[in-house]
Amino acid sequence: MARRFLKMHGLGNDFVVLDARHTPLSLTGAQARVLADRRFGVGCDQIIILEPPQSAGADVFMRILNPDGSESGACGNAARCVASLVAAEGTGRDRLTVETISGLLPAIRHADGTVTVDMGPARLDWRQIPLAEPADTLSLEVAAGPLSAPCAVNMGNPHAVFFVDDAEAVDLAQWGPQLEHHTAFPERANIEVATVVAPGRVRMRVWERGAGITLACGSGACATLVAAARRGLTGRKAEIVMDGGTLTIEWREDGHVLMTGPVATAFSGELDDALLAGAGR
Numbered sequence: 001m002a003r004r005f006l007k008m009h010g011l012g013n014d015f016v017v018l019d020a021r022h023t024p025l026s027l028t029g030a031q032a033r034v035l036a037d038r039r040f041g042v043g044c045d046q047i048i049i050l051e052p053p054q055s056a057g058a059d060v061f062m063r064i065l066n067p068d069g070s071e072s073g074a075c076g077n078a079a080r081c082v083a084s085l086v087a088a089e090g091t092g093r094d095r096l097t098v099e100t101i102s103g104l105l106p107a108i109r110h111a112d113g114t115v116t117v118d119m120g121p122a123r124l125d126w127r128q129i130p131l132a133e134p135a136d137t138l139s140l141e142v143a144a145g146p147l148s149a150p151c152a153v154n155m156g157n158p159h160a161v162f163f164v165d166d167a168e169a170v171d172l173a174q175w176g177p178q179l180e181h182h183t184a185f186p187e188r189a190n191i192e193v194a195t196v197v198a199p200g201r202v203r204m205r206v207w208e209r210g211a212g213i214t215l216a217c218g219s220g221a222c223a224t225l226v227a228a229a230r231r232g233l234t235g236r237k238a239e240i241v242m243d244g245g246t247l248t249i250e251w252r253e254d255g256h257v258l259m260t261g262p263v264a265t266a267f268s269g270e271l272d273d274a275l276l277a278g279a280g281r
């Protein structure tokens with residue numbers, strides 16, 4: 001039976017959303033790679049598979065696959081999309097909970113269509129990032145080219161945030177892959193470069209683990225705000241400006257990080273049976 005999909009995005013960070021709540025679906029790495037390929041498949045920054053919730057209190061489980069076939073524990077932009085999608089299904093509720101392998105994410109859909117997701121607590125211990133060996137996550141001894149001494153934050157997935165004078169000037173395509181695979185990060189890392197441009201406003205660009213340069217990264221925006229606040233560069237609430245648009249991020253006193261921003265649906269479609277059947281492992 002042909003699989004239907006939705007193409008959604010948050011600030012241009014785009015997703016193929018597959019609904020496996022009633023008809024189970026498990027993709028191999030090769031299937032994920034071909035589906036995410038912008039020439040051979042549909043094309044996206046992440047594949048999102050909706051599954052039945054696993055925990056009490058959750059409305060839906062969201063599985064997150066990168067274009068290289070790897071699985072992630074967090075995707076902030078997709079969490080907003082999924083919350084909006086499920087809220088629109090006639091539950092009559094604007095508050096619901098999205099579950100991931102990293103935990104439960106309560107979400108609120110606002111009257112203007114934007115969505116706030118509680119991305120959970122920022123995890124700051126070196127074991128939680130995780131790092132290869134004990135280190136102060138406020139400033140790691142990690143460097144590549146003009147980038148050095150990142151702040152590490154886990155938002156359900158690992159991030160390394162480098163503060164620079166001009167985020168626009170950094171050659172992310174050159175330094176991103178080296179840093180993603182740096183030996184300090186046993187599970188690799190998402191790499192952010194950030195510049196505080198005004199009080200409460202941070203310009204950020206991202207090299208995503210397993211995906212490369214994307215127009216926006218929700219968990220990366222959360223990590224950037226937490227890193228900036230820890231360094232005393234901002235307060236606990238700021239706008240994070242990415243190539244695809246802006247998210248408002250707040251690091252609550254209880255450690256949870258709230259992310260607010262837009263969602264959009266571009267189109268829906270049907271996968272040709274041959275696409276996944278021909279992909280192999």
Ligand SMILES: N[C@@H](CCC[C@H](N)C(=O)O)C(=O)O
Nearest residue numbers: 072075076077157217218219
């Ligand atoms: N685009 C996402 C993050 C997706 C996962 C990431 N590439 C990883 O491997 O951790 C977001 O909006 O947070």
